[in-house]
Amino acid sequence: MKNIILFTICFFAILSSYSQTNDHIQLENSFFKPKKVVKIKNGHYFLDFGKAYFGTIEVTSTQTQSDSLIIHLGEKLISENKIDRKPGATIRYRKSVLPNLKANTPTNVSIKAYKRNTTGDAIMLPDSVGVIIPFRYAEVENLNIPIDNIEFKQKALHAKFNDDASYFSSSNPTMDSIWSLCKHTIKATTFTGYYVDGDRERIPYEADAYINQLSHYSVDSLYTMARRTNAYFINHPTWPTEWLLHTVLMFYTDYMYTGDLKPLEDHYDNLKLKTLMDLERPDGLISSKSPNLTKDIIKKLGFKKPNTKIKDIIDWPPAQKDTGWKLATAEGERDGYEIVDVNTAINAFYYKNMVLMSKIAKALHKPDDAALFSKKAKQVKQTINNTFLDSERGIYIDGEGSKHASLHGNMLPLAFDLVPEEHIASVTKFIKSRGMACSVYGAQYLLEGLYKYDEERYANHLISDTIGDRNWWNMIKVGSTMAMEAWDVKYKPNTDWNHAWGTAPLNAITRYLWGIQPKTPGFKIAQIKPKMGDLTFSKIKTPTQHGIILGNYEKTSAQSSTFTITIPDGMTAEFSIPKPFKKAYLNNKKVKRKVNSVALKSGESIIELVN
Incomplete structure (x- = not known):
């Protein structure tokens, strides 16, 4: 009605x-x-x-x-x-x-x-x-x-929002409810025409906007609001170090979903600045305490006040002196992270920026820049692992000179593909030992790393957890119909009940559980890399600018599963065969034994998997 x-x-x-x-x-x-x-x-x-x-x-x-x-x-x-x-x-x-x-x-x-x-x-x-x-x-x-x-x-x-462009359902009713909570959040928080942080301030912040963008792109194929918000940040950056380092991520995500190079062309020089590469020291690492962070750099970054202080935030909330909260509360979302001058979390984001800027430069036909950023990425990765990885424990410390290891110092290297293969098991084990020791913002990267490195059962558990209050179910339980800014008021006393940065489950389910992402710019080729974990069935409808991708999954027996995938006209897809399946049939034809993925044409394809 x-x-x-x-x-x-x-x-x-x-x-x-x-x-x-x-x-x-x-x-x-x-x-x-x-x-x-x-x-x-x-x-x-x-x-x-x-x-x-x-x-x-x-x-x-x-x-x-x-x-x-x-x-x-x-x-x-x-x-x-x-x-x-x-x-x-x-x-x-x-x-x-x-x-x-x-x-x-x-x-x-x-x-x-x-x-x-x-x-x-x-x-x-x-x-x-x-x-x-x-x-x-x-x-x-x-x-x-x-x-x-x-x-x-x-x-x-x-x-404007197309309610019929997306849906998700599964054998886990709690997960379904949380996905729906997040989808409604995405629609309802568009009221200003920008991605804003919630009703308390109604101000765009880069980290909020990035999660908002990922979730919005997962449920609708209208990209104008994200692009408009991205452009806003060029001249209206915010002060947290990591927030600045989200700028490149937002612009690159838009490019992959739309294939449009113009925003990258228009803002290329500013994007280079937003990587904070001017703060680099000889070994490749950066620090917000760098003497290179001059008033001139602050101005070039887009800040109107030359005395603006850029600070590492790690996770919300900020330091006790900025909030007046009890120390236990103020550190509750950081897992006790020891913030030193040269931090693991900051440099993990910096590495990701270098990787993406290399791809952006290549797309813009700037081979010298592409080579430079690629070289920097390799150097930063090596230095991060030489400096922050405790090889004896097989986990990352919080920063240079620190002995403390936190969830954040490990989930970000995992999410950004920094962890050497021989330490993936120890890093994921440590991450799982920490539980949800991060905020709703940090949960974005926690879920990404877990799904990417075959911990989908645990990731599913985190999304659908109903015990205690550090979960999305608590948002529903206390009466909110949108994602909240924090797990509960007691963790952030000024929290609001309408914060799209709390929608990580929505985009994690679409982009990692179902594994639906653009493989090539503009979604001309889709990547479908499902990680269903303990689900026995699931359905999804995901929009692209070319049309709708439909997915249906059913675990048909203890040893077999079936995926039915529909790709719109003008698109193809690469379907990755999930572990531990050893045999695959595409439309009743056996796939070669050692092939890890199959190409899907437009229309309906049926993939049968047997262990």
């Missing part, structure tokens, strides 16, 4: 002030009727719209009410059918008064703005939109006309 009214909002004024791309974002208002209406007492009703969206309430009545209506909007309940008026953290609640309700006149409820997300560096909404907040619930008081004569609708603002 959803009515859609499309309207195009032109952001040229905003774009001019930010010197960004002039890509056009089409926003939509969707209207949702309540899933549940409960009479509390005369004139007082509770409404549940099922999911939180950013927006307001539209009220239409067949009768006039001269007395004011009191309307409460919120994300969280304090008890059954009662909105929490003091939800804490950055969980939203607002009380509004609607005077003089006129008959047969759709009326939007006015909401008081939050100063922090409507001033300063926040992405501003056009005046025509008005003030909106994320909410799922409403309470209406002082209603003096029959409720049957009045209609309340949740008026949700979001970017």
